[in-house]
Amino acid sequence: MEFFERFAIPHPSPAIYASMVAIAVVSIAIVVGLTYFKKWGYLWREWLTTVDHKRLGIMYIIAAILMLFRGGADAIMMRAQLSAPENKLLDAQHYNEIFTTHGVVMILFMAMPFIIGFMNFVVPLQIGARDVAFPRLNALSFWLFFAGAMLFNISFVVGGSPDAGWTSYFPLADNEFSTSVGTNYYMIAIQIAGLGTLATGINFLTTILKMRAPGMTLMKMPMFTWSALITNVIIVFAFPVLTVALAMGTLDRLFGTHFFASTNGGMDMLWANLFWVWGHPEVYILILPAFGIYSEVISTFARRNLYGYKSMVASMVIISLLSFVVWVHHFFTMGQGAFVNSIFSITTMAIAVPTGVKIFNWLLTLYKGKIVMTTPMLYSMLFIPLFTLGGVTGVMLGMSAADYQYHNTMFLVAHFHMVIIPGVVFAMLAALYYYWPKMFGFMLNDRLGKIGAWIIAIGTLVAFMPMFISGLDGQARRMYTYSEASGFGIWNMISMVGALMLAAGFALIVYNIYYSFRHAPRDIGSDPWDARTLEWATHTPIPEYNFATMPKIDTYETFWDSKKKGTTLFPDKIEKIHMPNNSGIPFIMGIIFFLWGFSFVFAMWIPLIICTLGIFACMAYQSFENDHGRYISIEEIEETEKELGGKR
Amino acid sequence: MMKELFPMKQVMGFIFSLVLTAVALMVYFFDMSFAIGMTILLVTAFIQAGLQLVLFMHAGESEDKNAIYITIYYGVLIAIFTILGSLLTMVWTYQFQ
Ligand code: HEM
Ligand SMILES: [Cu+2]
Numbered sequence: 033m034e035f036f037e038r039f040a041i042p043h044p045s046p047a048i049y050a051s052m053v054a055i056a057v058v059s060i061a062i063v064v065g066l067t068y069f070k071k072w073g074y075l076w077r078e079w080l081t082t083v084d085h086k087r088l089g090i091m092y093i094i095a096a097i098l099m100l101f102r103g104g105a106d107a108i109m110m111r112a113q114l115s116a117p118e119n120k121l122l123d124a125q126h127y128n129e130i131f132t133t134h135g136v137v138m139i140l141f142m143a144m145p146f147i148i149g150f151m152n153f154v155v156p157l158q159i160g161a162r163d164v165a166f167p168r169l170n171a172l173s174f175w176l177f178f179a180g181a182m183l184f185n186i187s188f189v190v191g192g193s194p195d196a197g198w199t200s201y202f203p204l205a206d207n208e209f210s211t212s213v214g215t216n217y218y219m220i221a222i223q224i225a226g227l228g229t230l231a232t233g234i235n236f237l238t239t240i241l242k243m244r245a246p247g248m249t250l251m252k253m254p255m256f257t258w259s260a261l262i263t264n265v266i267i268v269f270a271f272p273v274l275t276v277a278l279a280m281g282t283l284d285r286l287f288g289t290h291f292f293a294s295t296n297g298g299m300d301m302l303w304a305n306l307f308w309v310w311g312h313p314e315v316y317i318l319i320l321p322a323f324g325i326y327s328e329v330i331s332t333f334a335r336r337n338l339y340g341y342k343s344m345v346a347s348m349v350i351i352s353l354l355s356f357v358v359w360v361h362h363f364f365t366m367g368q369g370a371f372v373n374s375i376f377s378i379t380t381m382a383i384a385v386p387t388g389v390k391i392f393n394w395l396l397t398l399y400k401g402k403i404v405m406t407t408p409m410l411y412s413m414l415f416i417p418l419f420t421l422g423g424v425t426g427v428m429l430g431m432s433a434a435d436y437q438y439h440n441t442m443f444l445v446a447h448f449h450m451v452i453i454p455g456v457v458f459a460m461l462a463a464l465y466y467y468w469p470k471m472f473g474f475m476l477n478d479r480l481g482k483i484g485a486w487i488i489a490i491g492t493l494v495a496f497m498p499m500f501i502s503g504l505d506g507q508a509r510r511m512y513t514y515s516e517a518s519g520f521g522i523w524n525m526i527s528m529v530g531a532l533m534l535a536a537g538f539a540l541i542v543y544n545i546y547y548s549f550r551h552a553p554r555d556i557g558s559d560p561w562d563a564r565t566l567e568w569a570t571h572t573p574i575p576e577y578n579f580a581t582m583p584k585i586d587t588y589e590t591f592w593d594s595k596k597k598g599t600t601l602f603p604d605k606i607e608k609i610h611m612p613n614n615s616g617i618p619f620i621m622g623i624i625f626f627l628w629g630f631s632f633v634f635a636m637w638i639p640l641i642i643c644t645l646g647i648f649a650c651m652a653y654q655s656f657e658n659d660h661g662r663y664i665s666i667e668e669i670e671e672t673e674k675e676l677g678g679k680r
Numbered sequence: 681m682m683k684e685l686f687p688m689k690q691v692m693g694f695i696f697s698l699v700l701t702a703v704a705l706m707v708y709f710f711d712m713s714f715a716i717g718m719t720i721l722l723v724t725a726f727i728q729a730g731l732q733l734v735l736f737m738h739a740g741e742s743e744d745k746n747a748i749y750i751t752i753y754y755g756v757l758i759a760i761f762t763i764l765g766s767l768l769t770m771v772w773t774y775q776f777q
Contacts, residue, residue: 241747265751269758305766356758360769368769375768 042192042212043125052189081614083167085152092149099142106134115528117516127512128195135198141181146460147321151260157567158254160245160583165238167612173228175622180225183629187217194218202292202303216633219282233267247585254565259324262348270313277306308359316355322459332563333409334401340393347386354383364432373432380430407481411462414489415454422450443503446496474552480544488537495530498523564592571676577609609664621650693735700724
C-alpha cells in the first residue's frame with residue numbers, strides 16, 4: 033500500500049475525483065467502442081503506424097483541438113473564481129494549479145501542435161513534395177509530442193498538478209516550495225514533447241531546403257512555406273535552450289544539484305534567464321506561421337497576389353534574428369539596472385517595426401483587391417485590428433521604465449491574450465476553415481462559421497479589454513481572489529461574460545463540424561476557394577503520393593497562372609513512385625517515453641532504467657532494420673488518378 | 681600522381697589539431713592566471729571546432745555549402761548574442777554598478 037501512496041493527490045477536491053471517474057469512463061468507452069466496431073486493425077494500420085504527413089497533420093490538429101478544450105475548461109474555472117470578490121469556488125492551491133496547467137497546455141499542447149499540424153499538412157503540398165524529408169522521424173515527433181501532452185495532462189489526477197506557473201520560476205519551483213511531484217511533471221513532460229518539436233524543426237528545415245519541386249527557388253516559395261522555414265530555424269536554435277534548462281531543473285529537483293537554488297552558489301534567476309531565452313523566440317514560433325496563414329488567406333480572398341512579397345520575406349528574416357535579442361523584457365524588474373534594461377527596451381521596440389511592415393503589406397494587398405468575405409477571410413479581417421491592440425500594448429510593456437507599473441498585472445495578461453488569440457488562435461481557426469475541404473472533402477458551413485467568428489471576436493474583446501483597466505488599477509495576475517473594496521469586481525464580472533462568449537463560440541465551431549458533416553455537399557472539386565498555391569493543385573481526397581508527377585514551377589504563383597493562362601503544371605509522364613513504409617516503432621517509442629516520463633516523475637528508478645533500455649532497443653532495431661520503402665506501380669497510379677477524375 | 685592521392689590537407693589538419701590539443705593541455709600543467717588560462721582554452725577550442733567542421737566534417741565541399749555556412753554563421757551569431765546577453769544581465773551589470 034505504501035508504494036501506491038505516492039500517486040495520491042496532495043490537495044484533492046470533489047471536482048478532481050469526478051474528473052478521475054470521467055477519465056476512467058471515457059477510456060473504457062473508447063476501448064469498448066473500438067472493440068465493438070472492430071476498429072483496432074483500422075486504427076493501427078491507417079493512423080497509429082502512419083508516416084504520411086497529411087495524416088500526422090490531421091492527428092496533430094485533433095490533439096490540439098482536444099487540448100484547446102482542456103485549457104478552455106481551466107480558463108472558465110479561473111474566470112468563474114475571479115468573477116466576484118472573495119469568491120470561494122476554488123482555493124488558492126487549486127487556482128495555482130489551474131493557471132499553471134492552463135498556460136502550459138495552451139502554449140505547448142494547443143498552439144504548438146496546431147501550427148505544426150498545419151505545417152505537416154500544408155508544407156509538402158505547397159512545395160510539390162511527396163512527403164517530408166524524414167517521414168518516420170516525423171511520426172516519432174508526433175508521438176513524442178503526444179506522450180508529453182498526455183503525461184502532463186494526467187498530473188492532476190495522479191500525484192498532483194504543477195503549481196508554479198507556466199514559467200515555473202525558481203526558487204518557487206524547487207523542492208523546498210513545490211513539494212508535490214507536480215513540477216516534475218512540468219520538467220519531464222515538456223522535455224519529451226520538446227524533443228519531438230526539435231526533431232520537427234530539423235525535419236522541416238531539411239524538407240523545405242531540399243525537396244522543393246523543380247523550378248521553385250526560395251523566392252518562389254508560397255508565403256506560408258516561407259513562414260514555416262523561418263519558424264523552424266527559430267525552433268532549431270531556441271528549443272535546445274529549453275532542453276538544457278529543463279534538464280538542469282530536473283537535476284535540481286531529483287538529483288540534488290543547485291543550479292537554480294538560492295543557496296550553495298546556485299543562481300535562481302538563471303532559470304528565468306534561460307526560460308526566456310527560449311520563451312521569447314517561442315512566441316515568434318507561434319506567431320510567424322499564423323502570419324503565413326493570413327498571407328495565404330488574404331491573397332486568396334482579395335483575389336490578387338500578395339503585396340510586397342520581398343519585404344514580407346525580409347521582415348520575417350529580421351524578426352528571426354531580433355526575436356533572439358529581446359528576452360530580458362520579460363524580467364525588467366529583476367534588478368539588472370537601467371543600462372541593461374535600456375538595451376533590451378530598444379531591441380524590443382525595434383521588433384515592432386518588421387511586424388508593422390507585414391500589417392501594412394496585408395492592408396495594401398486588400399486595398400487593391402476584390403474582397404470575397406468567407407469565414408477564413410473574416411477571421412483575417414478581425415485579426416488585423418484586434419492584434420494591433422495587443423501589439424501596441426506590447427510596445428508599452430517594452431518600455432522598461434513603464435513596465436515597472438504593468439509587470440505581473442492583469443495588463444500583461446491582457447496584452448498576451450490580445451496577441452495570442454487574434455494572432456495565433458484566429459489564424460488556426462481560419463486555417464481550419466480554409467483547409468477543411470482539402471482535408472475532409474466537404475466545406476464547413478459559412479454562415480455558422482461567420483456567426484462563430486463574430487462571437488469569438490467580440491468575446492475576446494469583452495474578456496480581455498477589462499483586464500487592461502483592472503491591471504492599470506493594480507490587479508495582480510495569478511492571485512486567486514481580491515477584496516470588494518479594490519473595485520475590481522465589475523471588470524472581472526465583464527471578463528467572465530466574455531469568457532462564456534468565447535466558450536459559446538468554440539461550441540458553435542464544434543456544432544458546425546457536426547452540421548456540415550451531416551449536410552454539406554461532397555462534390556466540391558479540388559479547388560473550392562479558387563486559390564493560388566500548389567496544395568490546391570492536388571486531387572481531393574489527396575492520394576497518398578500527393579502528386580502523380582512533379583509540378584514544374586516558373587513563377588511564384590504557378591498554379592494560379594496555369595489556371596488563368598492554361599499553361600501545364602504537370603508536363604511529365606507518370607512513373608513509378610517510391611514511398612516510405614508504415615512503421616510501428618514511433619508509436620511504440622511514444623508509449624515507452626510516456627512510461628519513462630512517468631517513472632521519472634515519481635523517481636521510480638528501476639522502471640526508468642528498463643524504459644531507457646527499451647528506448648535504445650527501439651533505436652537499435654530501427655538502425656538495423658532493412659526497409660527500403662516500396663514502389664507504387666504505374667498501373668496503380670493511373671487507376672487512382674482515373675478514379676479521382678483524371679491525371680492533372 | 682602520389683601527390684594527388686595523398687590527403688595532404690587532412691594530414692596537416694590532423695597534426696594541427698593535435699598541436700591545438702597540446703596547447704590546451706598546457707593550461708592544466710603550467711601555473712597561470714585564470715584569465716590567461718581561460719583565454720587559451722577558448723581560442724584553441726574555437727579554432728579546433730572550425731578545423732573539425734571544415735576538414736573532417738567536409739563543410740564547404742558540397743553544392744549546398746552556402747546553406748551550410750549561412751546556418752553556421754547564424755548559429756554562431758545567436759550563440760554570441762545569447763551568451764553575451766546573459767553575462768551582461770546576470771553578471772557584468774552587477775560588477776559595474
Ligand atoms: C509588437 C510586438 C510585441 C512586443 C513589443 C511585446 C512585448 C512584451 C513584453 C515587454 C512583455 C513582458 C511584460 C511583463 O512581463 O511585464 C510581454 C509578455 C508576453 N508576450 Fe508580448 N510582445 C509582443 C508580441 C507578442 C506576441 C506576438 C506574442 C505571442 C504570440 C506575445 C506573447 C507574450 C506572452 C505569452 C507574454 C507573457 C509571458 C508571461 O509572463 O507569462 N507577445 N510582451
Ligand atoms: Cu517577449
